Amino acid sequence: MMDIDNVKTISFGDSNKESKHIAFCCDEKYVKYVGITVSSIIDNNPEEKFAFHIFVDLIGQDDKEKLQLLASISGSSIHIHVIDNKIFGRMQLPENSGNLSIATFYRFIVPAILKDKAKKVLYLDADICVCGKLNDLFEIDLENKLAAVVEDFGEKQINSATRGSERLNLSRYFNAGVILFNIKNWNKYNLTDKSIKMSLEKVYTMADQDILNILFKDQVVFTDEKYNYQCSMSNELDNKKWEWERDIPDDICIIHYICGSKPWHSWTSNCKLVKNFYEPVLRKSLWKDVILVEPLSYKEMHQAYRNCKLGKDLMAAIYWYFQYAVNKAISKIKM
Structure with missing residues (x-):
């Protein structure tokens, strides 16, 4: 069993048996985006009390103070679990892993850390905006299952290379950005040790997502896409089928900005799913002064061009x- 005693916890506020537990895993530079996601949850579920758990290797003083203030204002508790990267530092990410960092593997210890605190924990990626009620999601029956999940965006694509179910010979394949874990069953089957062992033995195409799909085979509840509505602004830009014009169903609860382009990137500012959902939360949050990330690669610059064109900003x-x-x-000359 992995030694989880080395995980140090800083708590702001107290949870109780009524609290709904939600976890995030990130590195230091993503804490501010977790803060924005937490703000979206609180804004859209004012009647609920939550216990937020942030698993991170380092955290800056400014983010720590803002999280403490947010806990005080909201009445929910926020717990920062500081990870020792001794084990995780040996894990390898796949090539061209983009925004992924070693922190993506932290979720393997979340149910172990929380085993005496909750029966369920909702894991969320940082690139998420919650725009609806979470109560019904938490009420999903997981008695004989390991988790509740939503099918991965890639399973709907024509190109079979994007379908994890075919790569891994599975009947179905889920996206790991939103997972409602059954904490008891996870620990019953010792999945922390098993998942860490798998990640040390082999580099998987989709990292922890592949590992969880393999371990969870036929032991999950597939739920409605409204709990993980995946939108790839990168794909839509590249294929000239712009995400900007998409209208989403009224009952969508969780928007997940998958792939390379994120709502904190300047070149997604004209996307309807950013303007109508993420930006209002950002402007109201304690992180309202966060600076949008500017394009660095030529591909990002091309997306910035198309974003400006859409916004009719000719210059x-x-x-x-x-x-x-x-x-x-x-870049071509350097090749």
């Missing part, structure tokens, strides 16, 4: 197209 569109063309040419 900015010309600027980013010029930057895109120059940087793409430079």
Whole structure:
């Protein structure tokens, strides 16, 4: 069994038996985005009391103070679990893993840390905006199951290479950005040790997501996509089928901004799913002064150009197209 005694916890506020437990795993630079997601949960579920758990290797003083204030204002508790990377530092991520960091594997210890605190815990990625009630999700019966999940976006694609079910020879494949864990059953089958062992033995195409799909085979409840509504702004931009014009169903509860382009990137500012949902939460939150990330790669610059074009900002569109063309040419010369 992994030694979890080395995990140090900083708590702001107290949880009780009525608290709904929600967990996040991230590195230091993503804590602010977790704070925004937490704010979206509190805003849309004012009658609920939550216990938020943030698993992180480091945390800055500014984010720590804001989380403490948020706990005080909301009446929910916030617990920061500081991870020793001694074990996780030996794990390897797949090539071209983009925004992923070693922190993605922290979720393997979440049910072990919380085994005496809750029966269920909802794990959420940091690139999420909650825009509805979570009560019905927590009420899903997991008595003989390991988790409640939602099918992965890639399973609906024409290209079979994107379908995890075919890669791993599974009947179905879920997205690991939203998982309601059955804590008792996870620990009953010693899945913390098993998942860590798998991640040390092999590099999986989709990292922890593949590992969890393998371990959870036929032991999950597949629930409605409204609890993990996955939108890939990167894919839509690249394929000229813009996410900007998408209208989402009224009952959507959790928006998940998957793939490379995120709602904190400047080149997604004209996306309806960002403007109508994420930005209002951001502006009201304690992280309202967070600076949007600007494009660095030529591909991101091209997306910035298309974003500006959509927003009818002609001068900015010309600027980013010029930057895109120059940087793409430079990258080809260096190859």
